[in-house]
Amino acid sequence: MASAKPGENGSSRIRNVGRAVFLGTGLLGAIVLIKTLYLQTFQHGKWLRRYEAQVYTQKRYHFFRKPIVDKNGYPLAITIVEKSVCADPIQVSNPAEAASTLSKILKVPEKTLMKKLSSKKRFTWIKRHISDQKAQLIKRAKIPGIYIIKDRKRYYPHKWLGGQVIGFVGSDGHGLEGIEKCYDHVLSGRESNKKVARDGLGRLLWAGAPEIWADKSELKLTVDSYIQFVSERAIQKCAEKYRAKSAQVVVLDISTFEILAMVNWPFFDPNLYKYYSPEAWRNRVIMDIFEPGSTFKPIVVAAALEEKILRPNSIIFCENGSFRVPGHTIKDVHPHGWLSLSDVVKFSSNIGAAKVAMQLGAERYYHYIRKFGLGSKTGIDLSGEARGIIRDWKSWRPIDLATAAFGQGIGVTVLQLAVTFGAIANDGIIKKPFIIKDHIKQNEGRRIMSRETAREIRKMLVRVAEKGGTGAAAVPEGYKVGGKTGTAQRIDPRTGKYSRGSYTALFVGFAPADNPRIVVAVVVHEPHGAIFGGVVAAPVFREIVQNVLPYLGIFPKSKVENT
Amino acid sequence: MGIRQGQKNSASDIPGRHVGREIFLISSILIAFGMVILFSASFLYSLDLNGNPFYFLKKQFCYGIVFFVVVFLTSCFPLKFYYRASKWAVVFFMLLLGGLLIPGVGTCYNNACRWYLLPGGVHFQPAEFAKVCWTVYLASALVRRQEKLASFTDGLLFYTIWASLLAGLILLEPDFGGALLIGFIMVVMLAGAGVPWRHFLVYLLIGALVFYFFVYRVDYRWERVISTYNPWDNPRAQGYQIIQSWIAIGSGGILGHGLGQGLEKLRFLPEPFTDFILSVVGHELGFIGMSFTMLFYLTFLLALYESWKGFRMPENRLLGLGILSLFAVQILTNGAIVVGLFPTKGLPLPFLSYGGSHLVAAGVMLGLWLRMIREERIGEWEWK
Numbered sequence: 001m002a003s004a005k006p007g008e009n010g011s012s013r014i015r016n017v018g019r020a021v022f023l024g025t026g027l028l029g030a031i032v033l034i035k036t037l038y039l040q041t042f043q044h045g046k047w048l049r050r051y052e053a054q055v056y057t058q059k060r061y062h063f064f065r066k067p068i069v070d071k072n073g074y075p076l077a078i079t080i081v082e083k084s085v086c087a088d089p090i091q092v093s094n095p096a097e098a099a100s101t102l103s104k105i106l107k108v109p110e111k112t113l114m115k116k117l118s119s120k121k122r123f124t125w126i127k128r129h130i131s132d133q134k135a136q137l138i139k140r141a142k143i144p145g146i147y148i149i150k151d152r153k154r155y156y157p158h159k160w161l162g163g164q165v166i167g168f169v170g171s172d173g174h175g176l177e178g179i180e181k182c183y184d185h186v187l188s189g190r191e192s193n194k195k196v197a198r199d200g201l202g203r204l205l206w207a208g209a210p211e212i213w214a215d216k217s218e219l220k221l222t223v224d225s226y227i228q229f230v231s232e233r234a235i236q237k238c239a240e241k242y243r244a245k246s247a248q249v250v251v252l253d254i255s256t257f258e259i260l261a262m263v264n265w266p267f268f269d270p271n272l273y274k275y276y277s278p279e280a281w282r283n284r285v286i287m288d289i290f291e292p293g294s295t296f297k298p299i300v301v302a303a304a305l306e307e308k309i310l311r312p313n314s315i316i317f318c319e320n321g322s323f324r325v326p327g328h329t330i331k332d333v334h335p336h337g338w339l340s341l342s343d344v345v346k347f348s349s350n351i352g353a354a355k356v357a358m359q360l361g362a363e364r365y366y367h368y369i370r371k372f373g374l375g376s377k378t379g380i381d382l383s384g385e386a387r388g389i390i391r392d393w394k395s396w397r398p399i400d401l402a403t404a405a406f407g408q409g410i411g412v413t414v415l416q417l418a419v420t421f422g423a424i425a426n427d428g429i430i431k432k433p434f435i436i437k438d439h440i441k442q443n444e445g446r447r448i449m450s451r452e453t454a455r456e457i458r459k460m461l462v463r464v465a466e467k468g469g470t471g472a473a474a475v476p477e478g479y480k481v482g483g484k485t486g487t488a489q490r491i492d493p494r495t496g497k498y499s500r501g502s503y504t505a506l507f508v509g510f511a512p513a514d515n516p517r518i519v520v521a522v523v524v525h526e527p528h529g530a531i532f533g534g535v536v537a538a539p540v541f542r543e544i545v546q547n548v549l550p551y552l553g554i555f556p557k558s559k560v561e562n563t
Numbered sequence: 564m565g566i567r568q569g570q571k572n573s574a575s576d577i578p579g580r581h582v583g584r585e586i587f588l589i590s591s592i593l594i595a596f597g598m599v600i601l602f603s604a605s606f607l608y609s610l611d612l613n614g615n616p617f618y619f620l621k622k623q624f625c626y627g628i629v630f631f632v633v634v635f636l637t638s639c640f641p642l643k644f645y646y647r648a649s650k651w652a653v654v655f656f657m658l659l660l661g662g663l664l665i666p667g668v669g670t671c672y673n674n675a676c677r678w679y680l681l682p683g684g685v686h687f688q689p690a691e692f693a694k695v696c697w698t699v700y701l702a703s704a705l706v707r708r709q710e711k712l713a714s715f716t717d718g719l720l721f722y723t724i725w726a727s728l729l730a731g732l733i734l735l736e737p738d739f740g741g742a743l744l745i746g747f748i749m750v751v752m753l754a755g756a757g758v759p760w761r762h763f764l765v766y767l768l769i770g771a772l773v774f775y776f777f778v779y780r781v782d783y784r785w786e787r788v789i790s791t792y793n794p795w796d797n798p799r800a801q802g803y804q805i806i807q808s809w810i811a812i813g814s815g816g817i818l819g820h821g822l823g824q825g826l827e828k829l830r831f832l833p834e835p836f837t838d839f840i841l842s843v844v845g846h847e848l849g850f851i852g853m854s855f856t857m858l859f860y861l862t863f864l865l866a867l868y869e870s871w872k873g874f875r876m877p878e879n880r881l882l883g884l885g886i887l888s889l890f891a892v893q894i895l896t897n898g899a900i901v902v903g904l905f906p907t908k909g910l911p912l913p914f915l916s917y918g919g920s921h922l923v924a925a926g927v928m929l930g931l932w933l934r935m936i937r938e939e940r941i942g943e944w945e946w947k
Binding site for chain 2: 011013014015017018021022024025026028029031032033035036037039040041043044046047048050051052054055197198199200201205
């Protein structure tokens, strides 16, 4: 080469520098790899734990409270998501301004808001369950520290329909009354924890639905919302017409003893439970006891027939309306002379019934009353059921035995009465009534009287609803029905004695007469203007039956013949 | 033709003559592998950003095509053209870098204004190209002024002032890593060109001064240095990046979480598809993937080194040394940063990181290298 010396010099120099750079590269590469290996093997567990701790978090999934549906699957109680306003008072920079803005939108007094916003808590509800429109307005106002969150709410789409039966849920999401309370453990959503990944900003990643979300089950009742509705409409008309204090209806399916309707008037809308008095929450059908009056007579007759003391055509002297029992006088509304047993029922003679009871004797009569399930719970799958009051026969005076024949001195619930008639209509087999559809399987019956006795009583009850009977007003056009009226004096809770102007009007019956499908018990407490079961309660029965039987596929006879 | 003749004549005495193909192949594989890792590291981020998981992959794919075009075009021109133009290119890029200092001209991310926004949404980072031009310029100038290198003022001091100008402009963006690279390349190439060793003693002094004024006295840099070795002092702020990188790599273990399975990229690991893309490799592919990647890079550097050993022409030898060092420093520094050996600097990993400028700059360097292999092979080095 021409420029040999500097060239050679530079040549070896650059070779050395290049070699140094390459060796340095290799050395640093090796160090990096060793450090990597160290991180990934020796320290692997440590970094993996840190990784899992920062990336994964436990998310609690809370399942929606199960819906309650009626027999046909129509919803009676559902859980919906609504918007709620809440606040972190510490972040609210100007409580006065925030309060005035919010009070304009929410129509809440400024003072209450001011109090909430100036507290030292980190969380407070401003208003729960507001409309989307209001939520939008609040969002747009952009008040610091005020948040809109999604909040679950139990909603009852049919409002008062079966309100007392369904009950309601408190703000903590647990049932406080009715089925919501009784089946809280079934309805309330299960919780499940799931490992969920999140990002560096703390946002959760969607990692698939938790298994429990697949659970779409619901609590199905035997209540049919149509029958419930029809019953409610009928009883409301009657209760308003006679300015009653309260009224109840039960509709029972005879073949299974499932509750088709359970009505308490005055109605109660569980959506607004806070605005009702706790009295209105009560499911009086199973909780309140009252004297059943003449509707009790079929029981004494059944006992007499079972014991073969009397036969349907045996005749009884009804003392022309006035019968002395030691210390007391029993009276009939209409005086009767000699009546057959069947007519005693048809004309509802107290004296006749009392005489039957006295022939039976206290012990046997008591035994039969208990056999009908009275004085003990029916065993319906609801909580809070009353037992009723049947005093032990040993403490009965003669007058007690006599009056017990027409339902005085005896306390029953509407449901007990309906079940009693259900047993008569079901050829003498009594069953536990139930309201949860799933409980149908474990429902074995118990015979309490012979098939013949039941048939004889049904014949008598059909006669009650014939022309001239006390229950003539209960017969819908085109159907034959059976039933019993009742008019009971109410005990004044203040004096403990029967009050003069206060009555309970009843009608309990079954339909259709030849092959009963349903039992309807109608009880109207303290009607004004009319007091008799045959006048007040029987038309309610008629209206219910008239609407329900075609719905069940049983059409009126005369109409069929005409067309 | 002369070319064919030259090939025949010099076939046996040039050791690295076939290596050009291997270098090209390895860099292509690295770019393809980079696309896979980039997609894994960026798809969730871009999904969150604009609903399109392929957003960054698409852009990087375009840059990849540009890379190959640039490699081809660069290798089309004779090296003497580059050597002659390099001085003016350095001046041109100094002007561009100076332009970035005018407020409102450059585009800034995280307080660093390093980019020109070109039409079509392309970000152009002049510093990346300035490095290349600087290397080419040094190669030509040091050979041309070989005789003057023995003098302290005409040699080391002269280039140090040049380098300080260039590095100062880059430092003002601020881009400390880029500035350091300019200085590092200069030192390597001055050493290679034959500057007396004793002159380098000055750098101890300058280095101490630079360290004091530009590192120790600049809070965030010093904190970065400190936090590299004591990240737990401030794990939520200065120590955050390195801790997250350790978590990513360490939790990967031998086999990794699986491609696309790692969750560190979900805004835990900062810059998961640019500066810390190697952490994602370690996170998702484990030590296996990490060592394969590093070995691939080392093979790439080895191939460069092997072919460099065959270079005869002084300019080419110097340029080769510069480009080899540039690649080596960028790759190794990035690796060392990611595992926590070096303080965190904004240095992309060649071929793997997202970004057009550094990829195209790498394309220019690779194109120059291929041209050097070709010219060495046909003996065209006697162009003077």
